[in-house]
Amino acid sequence: MNWLSDISSTMLTELFITLTVLILAVFSMFYNVKYNKVSKWIALCGIGVSLFALKYLQLEPIYYAFNDAILSDTFTVFIKGLILISSFLIVLLSKRNAKQRYHKTFQFYAILLTGVLASLFIVSANDFLTLTVALELLSFATYFLIAYKKGYLSKEASFKYLVTNAFSTAVYLMGVSYLYGITGSFNFSSINNYFLQHSPTLLYAISTIFITLGLFFKLALLPFANWILDVYEGCATSIIVFIATIPKIAMIAVLARLLAFSLSYSFELSLVILILSVLTAIWANILAIKQKNILRLLACSSSANAAYMVFTLTLVSVYNLSTVLFYLITYIFMNIGVFAAIIVLENSNYSSKLHEFKGFAYSNPLFTLAFSVCIFGLAGFPITAGFISKLYLFSAIVRSGAIFIPFLLILMLTIVVSCYYYTNVVKLMFEKNETNYNEIIHHNAYSPIVILYTCAFITIIIGICPATLIEICKYIAYNL
Template sequence: MLFLPEFTLLGAGLILFIFSLGKPASGVIKNVAIGFAALTLFATLLCLKSEGKLFYAAYQVDFFSQIFKFLIALATLIVLVFSDARGDVHEETRAEYYLFLFMSVLGLMMLVSSVELLSIFVSLELSSFAVYIMVPMRNNTTASGNQVEAGIKYLLFGVMATGLMLFGMSYMYGLTGSTQLPVVAERLSLIYSQPAAVIAIVLVLAGFFYKLALFPLHFWVPDIYEGASNETTAFIAAVPKLAAVALLLRLITMVSSEGEVIVNVLMVCALLSMFYGNLSALIQKDVKRLLGFSGISHAGFVLVGLLTFKLTGYATAMYYITGYVFMNLACFLVICTVAENGKNVVVEDFTGLHKRAPLLALTLTVGLFALAGIPPFVGFTGKFLLLLGALREGHLILVVLAAINTGIAIYYYLSIVRVSFCTDSENRGTVASSGINNALALLLIMTIIVMGVMPSQFIAMTTSAIQTLM
């Protein structure tokens, strides 16, 4: 039972590999992928309260890891449901595409349970290299060759981040004599002020920052978001962020706030992520690039919760990243539905959307309002709780600058809403949306609202998950 979700994903990979040997229809392959995603979600529910250790204590199963596995499986299922069966992926490689997607999900699930440096590295690389291959698998007709450039950039930047992380891990092993995270954290806590320890921690964080798209490992985001297919971008924008935050939480709950240099480094990274992401998003016309820069700024907000070094801050960060995933998925559901033949969507493509597809316009508005931090949605509640926690810990300047960034973000989010609701349709045709997508849109809207209006139950759940680590 401890490894049931992972075994389910391995089974999915095997079946999809067999499918790749033939030429089944895209619809059949998609239905098989959705079936296995639903089965994986069910497996995570069955194992939600499982506890134990595997592989000589390098792999830990607890309530914290199982909650994140459930969220990863749920986000993957949502992406598969609203993606087009014909999609924007080469017809002949559709089976391989889903195979790599499930292998990436497997790596992410392994990552949230890894409590040893080498198992973290293996899991991170499994999840990353599968996505490196997924990015160039977009049709040439819709990407104009950009997908190849995006795939190469993603690979090169990822290899660079991995090299930095491995170098930091070697320092950690040399300083502590162990690769087990609890032992490493305990022994590093005695030498926080030493330059070697600071270098080791910063280099290891580089690998995790790359996954979360945090400054200064953020530069891959806009080009990859633009070059990858819409459904691939939706996956990259949501699912890996969960695993990255889970790993950061597992690491940071083992340390204290005594390392002043590390705290200052994290604070600077958070602020630079916010300002760079929001200011760059102001001039974007491609909606996926805009959401990419937006994701960089939101990663900075997540880091604010971790900087409190308190249980409430960790729980709020977990709550916020969960809400962020649903906000992002709501936006990408609309993007994938509005896009003609899988092409990239620019802001003008939402012209008169409230007349062409009222439900999609409402879904987009709710997602963007939540991302902007407008009440009563989860984005507002999450940001408010994060900033309140930081203020209680005395980070006044950080809170003021983060509030300024929220004001900057409102401009570019609401500019999309203005185009959707305050312009005529200009004889543009109606947008066809399936009944399943409409039901999914309603579900995402309700989730974003309920999480924002009644956060206490969700915060209680995230607090229980974090308590298993402390």
């Protein structure tokens, strides 16, 4: 019964998510408006059970299952937990978006959870084949989710995503095939072992670059970054939350693993990633200045933040990984908070245009406070988690060597630019709006507002007492 123990020690969460997806799919066949509410609860239950199941996965020693195709260790379990928590929040946030097409609520959640499932697989992959399949699964789930919203824009966004993704996957696969050509294996561990004995060649460098750049697509880093603005503008907000969090966590996790082991023998790769991530940071932050739509703005911000993380990740060390993890966690919470605020606004019939934010500070002080905390967290001002995470991340960059300080200075300049547009959002809320004084926001859905306040609270709490979380991140990073 080897496969049974494999499943029970590595894939228990995936199993439960799959089950949930199946249940939702079955329910979707018996369409009834009455059951719409049930769909959400089913999804939540599924995620909850999977979270619970994380406890039973094997942490120590590392468990390699299915001919080393899949592994389970502290790192994967932690990342999976993060993915599941964010997907839990996403499900809570997507009530209204799911209802936009009445008869398809079950399908919506089914597809969403498929995406989550794919991400979980990405995290635990120890094999380029598994990784590829999981990536494709995630991509397909995302196409459908993007196209889910009514209207032309979402279809266009979905198509753009599809085409760009196809191209990036091609690049990635090319890299993988080169690597296979060199080493004769798809397995991360055996590739690593191969290069422990053989010196890397130019072809290795090229193949690693192909693989990494292919993976950059989901993080919206530069060769494949342009899609993000259109997609963010086109699709439903809760889907953006999905795109902004879950694939990002998964990709950071898999990049951490790849850069630490199988792709770590090529300094050319590091060079390329460093330059590209700095370029991305510059590109995204500068582009964001002109954006009039907060979703497009956040698209840029998401790209920029991914760039900071990947930059630090490239300078491989345990300390750097821990800072990236910390940054990732705080970023996820602040980002979800910001999107929750936008969803609250959408629920009260505001659009995501920036100029509509005028005067919120006077009609909705508490909302503004929470929103501002999240925004300032993203900008990195103190007593929010963003401050600590940026401090921690930069300390990692400096620790990697004095030679990276010029890069850091450039990144810091881009952060100054980002400070401009983040502050601008808050400033707009404090501006007087004589013509149409803002109505008080209707709380017709409680979950977004609760999530907003929770995220703001977490942002502040981590900002004040980050010690525990940093300890956890260090522990996790040490165990990769």
